[in-house]
Amino acid sequence: MQNNNNFDAVIIGGGASGLMCAVSAKLKNKNRRIAVIEKNDRVGKKLLSTGNGRCNLTNKNISPDKYCGTFKKQSGIIFEKFNTKKLLDVFKNLGLLTSCDSEGRYYPLCRQASAVLDVLRFSCERLGVEIFCSESIRSVKKSGTGFAVKTEDSLFSAKKLVIANGSKASPKLGGNSSSADYLKNFGHSLVPFSPALCPVKVQSDILKSLKGIRASARAVLLDRNNNSIKEESGEVQFADGALSGICIFNLSLYAKNGQTIRLDLLPDISLSKIYSLINNNKKLFFDLELDNIFTGIFQKRLAQALIKSSGIKDFSRKCRSLTDDEISRLANKVKSLDFPVIENCGFEQAQCALGGVKGQEIDENTMQSKLVRGLFVCGEAVDLCGECGGYNLHFAFSSGFTAGENI
Numbered sequence: 001m002q003n004n005n006n007f008d009a010v011i012i013g014g015g016a017s018g019l020m021c022a023v024s025a026k027l028k029n030k031n032r033r034i035a036v037i038e039k040n041d042r043v044g045k046k047l048l049s050t051g052n053g054r055c056n057l058t059n060k061n062i063s064p065d066k067y068c069g070t071f072k073k074q075s076g077i078i079f080e081k082f083n084t085k086k087l088l089d090v091f092k093n094l095g096l097l098t099s100c101d102s103e104g105r106y107y108p109l110c111r112q113a114s115a116v117l118d119v120l121r122f123s124c125e126r127l128g129v130e131i132f133c134s135e136s137i138r139s140v141k142k143s144g145t146g147f148a149v150k151t152e153d154s155l156f157s158a159k160k161l162v163i164a165n166g167s168k169a170s171p172k173l174g175g176n177s178s179s180a181d182y183l184k185n186f187g188h189s190l191v192p193f194s195p196a197l198c199p200v201k202v203q204s205d206i207l208k209s210l211k212g213i214r215a216s217a218r219a220v221l222l223d224r225n226n227n228s229i230k231e232e233s234g235e236v237q238f239a240d241g242a243l244s245g246i247c248i249f250n251l252s253l254y255a256k257n258g259q260t261i262r263l264d265l266l267p268d269i270s271l272s273k274i275y276s277l278i279n280n281n282k283k284l285f286f287d288l289e290l291d292n293i294f295t296g297i298f299q300k301r302l303a304q305a306l307i308k309s310s311g312i313k314d315f316s317r318k319c320r321s322l323t324d325d326e327i328s329r330l331a332n333k334v335k336s337l338d339f340p341v342i343e344n345c346g347f348e349q350a351q352c353a354l355g356g357v358k359g360q361e362i363d364e365n366t367m368q369s370k371l372v373r374g375l376f377v378c379g380e381a382v383d384l385c386g387e388c389g390g391y392n393l394h395f396a397f398s399s400g401f402t403a404g405e406n407i
Contacts, residue, residue, distance in 0.1 A: 007130075008032040009407040010149050010158040012140070012182070013165030014043030014131060016393055017379030017400035019120040021162055023094070024404025026127035032407075035156060036124070036131045037149065039165075039174060043131060044117040046166070046173040047393075050351075051105075055113035056390040057397070058087050060104040066391045068253050070191060071359030071384040075395065078364055082398035090401065094119040105390050132156075140182045146374065160374045160407040164400060167353035167380040168193040175347065179381035180356070186372045189358045191383045195350035197392075199244035200255050202339035206305040210238035213302055214245070218267035221251045221341075222260045230254050236263060242345055250387045252344050253354065263337040265298070265306075275331040282327070286320035293319050293330070306333050352392050356383040367403035376403040 009025060011018045014036045022034050036043065050056060059066075062084050064076045088098055088106065096119045097109040108115040124131060135151040140161070142148075147161040163182055169175045180190045217236045221229040232247035243261060251261060266274055278293060285292045290312065294303035304315070310329040322330075347353065357377050361370050367382075369375040378399035386392045 005157070006033075006146075007035045007156060007158040009034050009160040009162060010147065010156050011036045011162040011164055012137065012149065013163070013179070013379070013381075014038030014040070014133070015164065015166055015379065016044070016047050016396035017403075018162070018164035019043060019117075019124060020397045020400035021164055021376075021378060021404040021407070022129040023120060023123045023127065024401040025407050026124075026129055026404075028405050030127065034129050035158070036129060037135050037137065037151065037156065038131065038133045039136055041134050043121065043133065046170055046175070047117050048113045049170070049173060050113055050393060051107065051390075053113050054107050054111045055116045056105045056107055056393065057091070057098070057116055058084050058106045058394040059390040060084055060100060060106070061389075062391065062394055066389075067384050067386040067395070069354065069356070069359065069382075069384040071356075071362065071364070071382050074359050074362070074364035075384055078395070078398050078402060082401060084394070087394060087397055090397075091116070091119065094123050103389070137178070140185065142186070142372070160376065162376040162378065162403055162407060163381050164378050164403075165381065167356060168347045169195065169350040169353040169380070171347055175353075179377075183357050183377065183381065186369070186375060188361055188369065188371060191355040191358060193347075193353045193355035195344045195347045196253050196354045196385050197249040197351035197388055198252050198349045199239060199242040199345040200248055200252050200261065201242045201342040201345055202261060203342060204241075204339050206309055207238055207242070207339075208240055209301055210305055211240045213238045213299055215263075215265060215299070215302060217247075218264040219243075219247045219251060220262045220264070221254055222262055224258055226260075229259065233267065243339060246388045249351070253385060253387065255341050255344060257341060257343055259341045261339045261341060263339070264335050265302075265337060266334055271331055271335050274334050275327060278322075278327045278330055282319050282322050286318065288319055289315055290317045290319055290322070291315045293322065306330060306337070309333050309337065351388070352385050353380060354383070354385045356381050359383055365402075366406040367399050368406060376407055378403045 139150045146159045149156040218233045220231045234247035237244040310333045379396040
């Protein structure tokens with residue numbers, strides 16, 4: 001087994017937080033010897049997939065309110081020091097130009113995730129960060145006042161160790177629970193990983209007929225007592241057995257079995273106005289089959305699903321046969337189409353994961369473990385998960401940069 005001598009710091013994980021950590025450490029002290037160990041054949045695979053390949057790297061509305069997890073309260077300290085402007089300035093100094101869309105999401109100007117990864121890679125090369133890819137870690141241990149990381153072919157020793165190798169989300173891109181395993185071995189408490197920012201499995205007898213349809217809606221997550229937990233607006237995608245779309249992904253951070261997702265398919269139109277619209281269509285299409293009642297309002301299959309959900313089964317009836325009670329039920333269904341929650345879809349479809357090392361065991365000023373001196377944790381290995389819109393990458397970069405400054 002080859003020994004690669006001593007490093008000032010070894011960073012496990014060559015993703016967003018790990019690469020930013022390495023860059024930050026070298027910018028703080030160019031004489032430090034920094035190693036990044038990555039199990040994939042190249043760094044940044046998951047980073048390339050973010051934002052549909054465009055890399056939504058931050059948002060102008062960064063705030064703890066956009067996150068959940070045991071590190072939520074502490075994250076405010078990180079975001080106060082490392083706000084949106086600070087991150088954009090860091091990337092500008094690395095050579096990346098960015099632009100902001102109408103919803104406050106920042107992307108590389110070229111809209112290519114590869115540009116974000118490239119400026120990080122090139123900075124690592126320029127600064128002398130040593131990157132080791134295709135390295136399968138066999139053990140991570142405390143060794144004297146430092147740490148020893150053993151892979152299949154090499155032995156790495158370091159004064160400081162950074163756990164930055166993510167979560168179980170996106171296993172095809174390398175996601176797994178190894179960060180939790182390492183941290184458990186160091187005595188840390190972990191919140192188990194669970195999939196987040198993903199489709200939500202729901203109970204419904206109409207979803208199969210709606211597969212592939214998209215509709216704008218207000219989506220509200222309700223508890224067992226019909227109290228609102230979280231509300232989102234946007235495009236909902238109907239899948240076989242699940243609801244999807246960005247607004248559903250955001251609800252998935254909070255969704256649990258026994259809750260309900262309620263869709264308002266015409267959120268800007270009042271219930272009484274919808275009743276009038278349906279009544280008017282009854283007159284316009286009086287001699288047509290009943291499944292034409294939502295013509296000009298909804299896609300045909302969605303219209304049929306609404307009629308079925310309202311307890312009206314005979315589509316051969318004419319629109320003129322609709323009773324006032326049936327019109328009322330249809331109008332209410334448009335405003336309140338309910339889907340009982342089963343669970344979130346699996347890690348394969350998850351962009352991120354809830355869970356990780358408990359927030360109270362990490363010093364938010366440095367990202368150093370409060371239990372093991374010299375051990376740092378950043379990115380998805382920390383129990384903090386944000387909504388869609390660049391929030392998770394911002395935390396990955398900001399926690400990585402903070403750790404790098406302090407290793």
